[in-house]
Amino acid sequence: MNGRYRNSPIPLEDITGTIGTMILERAIEWPDHPVFAYREQSGYVPVSWHALLKDVVSIVNFLQTTGIKKRDRVAVLSPNSYAMLVWELAVTSMGSISVPIFAGYDAPHIDYILNHAEPIAIFINGEERLSRFEACSGRPAVKTVVTFHESNYTRFNDCLNGNSSEKFFQLVKKVMPEDVCFIQYTSGTTGDPKGVMLTHKNIISQRKAHEKTWTIPKGSRFLSYLPWHHSYGGLFERFTALYHGAAIYLEDSLGKDIQRLISDWSIVMPTHFFSVPRIYRALVIEARLNAEIKEILFHPELKFIYTAAAPLPRDCGEYFNKHNIPVLEGWGLTETSPTVTMTSLDRPRIHSYVGDPLPGCEILTTEEGEILVKGPNVMKGYYKDPVKTANAIDHYGWLHTGDMGELTDYGLKLHYRRDGIFKLSNGEKVSSIVVENALTVSSDWINHGVVFGSGENYVGALLFPNFRSLEEWAKRNNRTLPQEWELSKDKDIQALFQKEVDAGMSELEPSYLRVKAFVIIPHELTIENGCLTPSMKVVRHQVAQKYQDWIHAIFRPVKHPERVPYIVGSEVGGALFEKTAPPSPPTKAFERFL
Secondary structure, three states: OOEOEEEOOOOOOOOOOOHHHHHHHHHHHOOOOEEEEEEEOOEEEEEEHHHHHHHHHHHHHHHHHOOOOOOOEEEEEOOOOHHHHHHHHHHHHOOOEEEEEOOOOOHHHHHHHHHHHOOOEEEEOOHHHHHHHHOOOOHHHOOEEEEOOOOOOEEHHHHHOOOOHHHHHHHHHOOOOOOEEEEEEOOOOOOOOOEEEEEHHHHHHHHHHHHOOOOOOOOOEEEEOOOOOOHHHHHHHHHHHHHHOOEEEEOOOOOOOHHHHHHHHHHHOOOEEEEOHHHHHHHHHHHHHOHHHHHHHOOOOOOEEEEOOOOOOHHHHHHHHHOOOOEEEEEEOHHHOOEEEEOOOOOOOOOOEOOEEOOOOEEEEOOOOEEEEEOOOOOOEEOOOHHHHHHHEOOOOOEEEEEEEEEEOOEEEEEEEHHHEEEOOOOOEEEHHHHHHHHHOOOOOEEEEEEEOOOOOOEEEEEEEOHHHHHHHHHHOOOOOOOOHHHHOOHHHHHHHHHHHHHHHOOOOOHHHOEEEEEEOOOOOOOOOOOEOOOOOEOHHHHHHHOHHHHHHHHOHHHOHHHHHHEEEOOOOOHHHHOOOOOOOHHHHHHOOO
16 A cells, blocks of 8 residues: 555545534534533533523624624634633634634734734733733734723623524524634744634534544543644644534643643543643653552543644553553644544554544655645635745645655654754754654653754754653652752763663664764753743744753863763764864854754
8 A cells, every 4th residue: 555645435525514503503402411611629510502602692792793794803812711612613603713822922922913813803811911912013903802801891701691693693604614714823833823724614524524533422521731722722622522522621720730630630531632742741650650640540431542743652652552542643734724644443553653544635745755635624825825825735736744754554654844854064864853753752751852963963962851750760769859950960860861862862774863962951841931832842943042052062062161061972072072163153153053
């Protein structure tokens, strides 16, 4: 079956529904069935489909009274919440376009999206977020502002009075599958975010495709923390639950507190869990340390876990399989709304393969290995950017993903991102993602590895530790874990990380890809410090800028002798010290590391 083209043998019928018709059908079919649950002190409080529809109708009536029409952009700046769910379902059901903005964005990021999308209304949840919004230059253009707080704006609860269902039905009927319902902004790891225009057909086609590949019974329980401004959480997980009748139990730490997540897990006992590898790694560590936690996590009703966004560490997958919990993995992009391929429950999952095309999806690989996608899930285009749209979708309708890979008997195997490649001084090409995955995918100690070496003789890395594992290591060895930069030059910890690097690099070929020198950075990469995107991807230029002196020291310690004790690797003390600093100014030298 090796080749350059693959599609699904399962046909996908024509897509005729919209988000509004889906919501109506579910509310009529399951009026008393729980659709959402939020946690209070005493436990989780369920919300029925009937109550949800009533609130959606009320918000639609309110938005109509403010003059909002079909195709108008309406933003939301909120963490996951029941109010956000109601707001976005109302906006999309009436034919307007939802523009979700990540709740953690600072004012400049919010301002960029406001000025680009030009929404005429917004719901803002949180006084601090309201302050950030008010500092934006795009704020005056937003005519209607809804919040929960005492202010000069409309309060959300005051919007829940209108209940004219007839008007709602009329609006839903006028919405077509080809109409845009979301403008999802990409994370922007290499530049300004792009506004991905997704249609009702994109969203519903995904539900129809998944319906043919898995069974999620009504009454299933999703413990949900993935942010809804992002396609994995907001489109994939959320609409999977709505379509199949699974109740969304909101994980109230939103994935930021692993102990709270486990506490929520013990109450909900989820039947399905959707997450990124970072959280699975943390859960496996806790399960290995505590038998009671292991019993909570691997309860009999857990049907499967789903992973995406980055490679799942091999030992994590093996740990779940050992406890008879199937692991599903998928691949896609925001531009594919989002899933293109998925592994199957009917055949064993093989590490590093991301499955076969979903019904309706086609995959073609070019001679160079770039993955092209066609199907009803492919975006309409980038908002206000016909040039980027034309560059992404060719005249045959193929989306050029920028991901490189190959089609095999075991499904699609991803190799690297085309835009993540740099050249060493000898002209050899290095894929940063390939090397970084080799560092982290099987490591309990390295949370993130960021590699550099453009124009240099070898690959160097900044390694960011898993502090939970280090704390346990220190406890087992009856010692105190060093703090801050003392941790980075501790010889025992350096030896521990050298062993991890050696293990990760041992099978990496050609050998020039292997990391020859590294520094342990005693900090965490976070969304708040700008080094991670909301979808947990590393923002390389931010990391490079923040730690530029350490990058220089890896390659030219002779210019940074005070940092030599922190640098680990086979190159230190050898040819590395014979190199001289480049004649160009520091700013120019720094540009080469980006």
